[in-house]
Amino acid sequence: MNERVTPEPQRVRRRPTKQGVVLSQRLIVDTALRLVGQHGAEALTVRRLGAALGADPSAVYRYFHSTDDLLLALADEFIGRAQAGWQATGDWRADLRAIGLRIHAAYQAHPQAALLAAHRTTGRTHEARAVETILGILRTAGFPDPEAVRIYHAFVDQSLGFAALDAATLALPAAAASADLGVWQASYARLDAATHPNIAATAGLLTADMRRSGYPLALDLLLDAAEARLAAGT
Template structure:
């Protein structure tokens, strides 16, 4: 009497279209569909059509679309952190980590808003949190403070990165119109009603730029000023 194939072997049999399903392939396809069609593309029906399989087959790999969304979010983290090795300067390492997060979100701007506020509880997120908290511990912060300060750091990074990604995801015409507002609409405000804006009108073009790096540097300066390890050496 023949034995039954192990569950993993059964799962990896090709579909009718010849596609061999896996968590990685499904996650990659979901990320591509979100990039092409927006968050509404995250449905088992669309995924099944894109993969050439019965939508019900996806439930062998993910409990539901929210479980898949968490996997997509974790994939973005993994791509952003790939190859990152913290150096001896904890401030510089946190800054590089922040830049990587922003780059990861800009690479997938339509998925960024969905991903930024979720806790994936998966391997890439575990590694990122381990790295960030570890850097703050190396700076001399006690555990409770390291956790709270890491939360402030990563929330600032994620919030600003998601905002930049949302702007990047706008249709080009809307994005360019918003950028022009600072050099057109804001230039015409009445000085008697908006004296501060009138005083700085020649500098308002900078408002069309991302504040991401400035915000990160302000936060890192504050962290460095409070770091016990740095204070002990001064």
């Protein structure tokens, strides 16, 4: 894609596409999410988008500078979806926990696209609002600014890191995902207690626990640490 993009007021396509719809940034983003979800990262091309939209591929230029520009829009869309409907309670820990779980869930809903977008910094509307909200929660709770920034950094990297990790698991072909889970039962559960006493003692627990995401517990551990630091006056 080229580096030209039509100014916002001029972007509306006045004639419907072959499928009877009018192009918009929202429609293109939603279509891109659907294509990536169905066909993986390789589907994020102007040609594939044009075909799915029933429009000439060059029409996408009116809305996005490049495929990377579109990818950043997808990343910002995830952040916006995570914030939709969220309301502060005034309890900083409960509010951060809810935000973290929402971020994780938003990316898990579109695992293929999450693999492309979870590590990107967009600088766009939804992301800026999320940064402002999280820092506001921490500063209002009483964390000094240097500490608020450090905890914000750890909180966001943890949530996005688990979002990407769990998305990668969800994006695996069914056979590969089943085989990975089966390793805990087929291999670890059969290790000799004489050579692997700790694994043998916890094999049943491992088999059960590795079937779910470690993020909720990791999030609680991070919040426990933040709460302890706040109480200690760090």
